[in-house]
Amino acid sequence: MAKKKATKAETPKTTAQQLGSLIKSARDIMRKDKGLNGDLDRLPLLTWIMFLKFLDDREKLGEAEASIGGKKYKSAVEAPYRWRDWAAIKDGITGDGLIAFVNQDEAVRPDGKRGPGLLAYLRSLQSTNGDRRRDVIATVFDGVTNRMISGYLMRDVINLVDGIHFDSSEEIHTLARLYESMLREMRDAAGDSGEFYTPRPVIQFMVAVTDPQLGEVVLDPACGTGGFLAEAYSHLEKQAQTVQQRKVLQEKSIRGGEAKPLPYMLSQMNLLLHGLDSPAIEYGNSLAVKITELGPGDQVDVILTNPPFGGEEEAGIRSNFPADKQTSETALLFLQLIMRKLRRPSAGHERGGRAAVVVPHGTLFGEGVAGRIKEELLKEFNLHTIVRLPNGVFAPYTGIATNLLFFDRSGPTKDIWYYQLPLPEGRRNYSKTKPLQIEEFDDCIKWFQQKRRKSTDQAWRVSVENILKYDDAGTLVSCNLDLRNPNSAAALEHLPPQKLVDDILQKELRIAEIMQSIRVLPSLDNNAHNWSIIPLGEVLQHRKEFIEIDDLTSYKRCRVQLHAQGIVLRDNLVGAEIKTKRQQVCRVDEFLVAEIDAKVGGFGIVPRELDEAIVSSHYFLFQINQSKLNPRFLGYYTQTLAFREQVEAQGSTNYAAIRPKDVLKYRIPLPTLAEQLEIIAIAERIEEVKRIHTNVGKELTAMIPALLSNSATGDMS
Numbered sequence: 036m037a038k039k040k041a042t043k044a045e046t047p048k049t050t051a052q053q054l055g056s057l058i059k060s061a062r063d064i065m066r067k068d069k070g071l072n073g074d075l076d077r078l079p080l081l082t083w084i085m086f087l088k089f090l091d092d093r094e095k096l097g098e099a100e101a102s103i104g105g106k107k108y109k110s111a112v113e114a115p116y117r118w119r120d121w122a123a124i125k126d127g128i129t130g131d132g133l134i135a136f137v138n139q140d141e142a143v144r145p146d147g148k149r150g151p152g153l154l155a156y157l158r159s160l161q162s163t164n165g166d167r168r169r170d171v172i173a174t175v176f177d178g179v180t181n182r183m184i185s186g187y188l189m190r191d192v193i194n195l196v197d198g199i200h201f202d203s204s205e206e207i208h209t210l211a212r213l214y215e216s217m218l219r220e221m222r223d224a225a226g227d228s229g230e231f232y233t234p235r236p237v238i239q240f241m242v243a244v245t246d247p248q249l250g251e252v253v254l255d256p257a258c259g260t261g262g263f264l265a266e267a268y269s270h271l272e273k274q275a276q277t278v279q280q281r282k283v284l285q286e287k288s289i290r291g292g293e294a295k296p297l298p299y300m301l302s303q304m305n306l307l308l309h310g311l312d313s314p315a316i317e318y319g320n321s322l323a324v325k326i327t328e329l330g331p332g333d334q335v336d337v338i339l340t341n342p343p344f345g346g347e348e349e350a351g352i353r354s355n356f357p358a359d360k361q362t363s364e365t366a367l368l369f370l371q372l373i374m375r376k377l378r379r380p381s382a383g384h385e386r387g388g389r390a391a392v393v394v395p396h397g398t399l400f401g402e403g404v405a406g407r408i409k410e411e412l413l414k415e416f417n418l419h420t421i422v423r424l425p426n427g428v429f430a431p432y433t434g435i436a437t438n439l440l441f442f443d444r445s446g447p448t449k450d451i452w453y454y455q456l457p458l459p460e461g462r463r464n465y466s467k468t469k470p471l472q473i474e475e476f477d478d479c480i481k482w483f484q485q486k487r488r489k490s491t492d493q494a495w496r497v498s499v500e501n502i503l504k505y506d507d508a509g510t511l512v513s514c515n516l517d518l519r520n521p522n523s524a525a526a527l528e529h530l531p532p533q534k535l536v537d538d539i540l541q542k543e544l545r546i547a548e549i550m551q552s553i554r555v556l557p558s559l560d561n562n563a564h565n566w567s568i569i570p571l572g573e574v575l576q577h578r579k580e581f582i583e584i585d586d587l588t589s590y591k592r593c594r595v596q597l598h599a600q601g602i603v604l605r606d607n608l609v610g611a612e613i614k615t616k617r618q619q620v621c622r623v624d625e626f627l628v629a630e631i632d633a634k635v636g637g638f639g640i641v642p643r644e645l646d647e648a649i650v651s652s653h654y655f656l657f658q659i660n661q662s663k664l665n666p667r668f669l670g671y672y673t674q675t676l677a678f679r680e681q682v683e684a685q686g687s688t689n690y691a692a693i694r695p696k697d698v699l700k701y702r703i704p705l706p707t708l709a710e711q712l713e714i715i716a717i718a719e720r721i722e723e724v725k726r727i728h729t730n731v732g733k734e735l736t737a738m739i740p741a742l743l744s745n746s747a748t749g750d751m752s
Contacts, residue, residue, distance in 0.1 A: 178296020
């Protein structure tokens with residue numbers, strides 16, 4: 036048999052573990068260099084070295100594609116400054132010669148001739164014929180300095196980075212995850228690095244609910260390390276299916292601005308790793324433009340940003356804003372810029388542009404200039420939602436409380452919905468080891484995306500008429516957006532007692548209405564039932580799906596909350612933090628049983644938000660035959676005494692573990708699917724009654740303090 040003709044040898048792929056080890060080794064080498072002081076020196080150095088390797092690998096791909104098409108390729112970086120000319124040679128230029136070549140304005144180049152040093156050459160690049168690559172490179176390296184002293188250690192780092200294959204999409208994807216972890220470490224490092232890093236769960240939430248669409252332009256005018264833009268790019272990438280759509284994604288979708296050289300460079304690398312070939316990030320202060328001169332050509336569809344706050348802008352920057360809205364507070368200036376940058380409504384885009392912005396707590400209650408800016412926001416924009424984050428989301432980098440503003444240009448604000456994101460149960464704060472998790476936004480996302488929102492313990496609505504206050508002359512007196520949750524116990528004590536009485540009576544009427552609707556349903560008539568009793572083995576199938584944990588991947592771990600509370604998130608960990616590397620994967624609507632804790636309520640149905648979460652081998656997972664059994668019906672039935680007694684009867688001791696075959700022997704009644712749905716509907720109404728009763732209890736508890744507080748007329752201070 037003839038041998039298959041040999042093809043071009045593929046570059047061996049580097050595994051995630053190898054890539055992580057490679058980066059760790061490079062950082063360990065840099066720790067030996069006396070010129071580098073902490074991660075704020077080491078990580079930028081590693082970034083620009085990786086940037087040059089990335090650039091050369093992409094240029095090689097461009098050259099190969101041009102050659103196939105019979106075209107000439109113009110390199111952004113020319114010999115002998117390309118990575119392949121001086122860095123890819125393992126025993127090439129090193130020691131003092133390497134440091135001189137990198138640092139000096141003029142040095143002996145790797146080809147033996149004298150000429151500009153590496154950084155000097157890169158800073159001098161200028162683009163021609165509309166190709167922005169050289170301008171991007173020059174701007175990236177404009178703020179780069181090399182603090183490494185030892186050329187021998189630098190050569191060791193370069194040799195390691197040469198082992199990364201930026202022509203492999205798998206490796207770029209893995210490195211992007213690694214790079215995000217490095218950016219978190221920059222936030223953790225000493226100094227002010229935290230100011231340009233927003234927690235990823237906050238970014239993910241803001242992008243998810245703002246929902247950018249392909250064809251829209253997304254802007255972050257204070258992009259820092261590019262977190263919002265990278266997440267928005269990933270969100271849009273899922274929508275790009277054709278060559279033309281990919282072209283729109285690459286060339287017309289993502290825009291940014293950043294004033295500081297270090298985060299500017301980091302954002303470029305971040306976006307390149309996420310797949311954006313030529314990031315359109317402007318280097319400079321986005322506020323350095325007279326906003327009254329901004330026109331339609333400067334406007335965009337979506338703005339996602341966490342602008343710097345607490346800083347003070349110079350007089351020249353303040354003068355770019357209307358005289359009655361000039362302030363040194365950076366956050367308020369950016370808020371005005373964002374308002375001017377949002378696209379006006381047009382045919383097919385009735386809402387116009389939309390924005391999601393992180394603002395400090397002071398922005399909500401500030402008056403004077405802050406009040407006038409918020410007045411404009413409410414009168415000319417629709418500030419439809421404010422999400423109030425728990426204290427400590429940005430801790431320990433800043434203790435300032437933060438809020439998320441969501442607004443668009445669909446018209447003036449009529450009502451503002453507030454949502455108070457609670458701390459997880461049992462938690463008092465966040466920390467480096469226990470930060471905010473994206474799963475904590477699950478309920479908020481569901482509520483946010485409802486067509487008809489409802490008030491809950493966390494959500495409430497306020498009319499704009501109750502926010503904008505004017506005197507008799509029509510002058511603004513107050514524009515306070517810092518409003519308490521009226522459903523909280525503290526807020527209830529400030530209500531008039533008569534209002535509490537009226538609310539309780541209204542709730543009791545709703546309870547009576549629900550109970551009356553349940554009372555007449557046939558499912559409540561036990562005599563009408565003729566349900567068969569079956570073992571679970573007829574509708575369940577034990578399923579095992581084990582995976583090997585990858586050290587660099589983040590995993591949701593779930594657990595059973597005992598006593599019929601259901602399946603809940605345990606934590607979200609990177610694989611390296613999970614001791615047992617063999618875990619099972621959960622699927623939505625499966626029946627999950629704890630091997631040991633089943634006797635005390637250790638079972639439940641996997642909810643949608645925990646699809647693909649993992650559990651240890653001490654759990655059993657069962658697929659449900661949904662043509663016969665509705666998972667929610669099973670979930671409700673497992674809360675009954677009849678089911679609990681069967682579980683408790685298993686085993687020879689009170690703490691004996693159960694086995695999958697034990698679970699399959701448990702017997703349950705099996706109504707028709709239509710009857711199951713009717714019972715589920717009843718259960719949902721009962722859950723509503725329970726929620727109303729909880730709120731009534733809060734109001735009853737608040738009535739006596741409210742009565743006493745509202746009866747006092749003297750000065751209590």
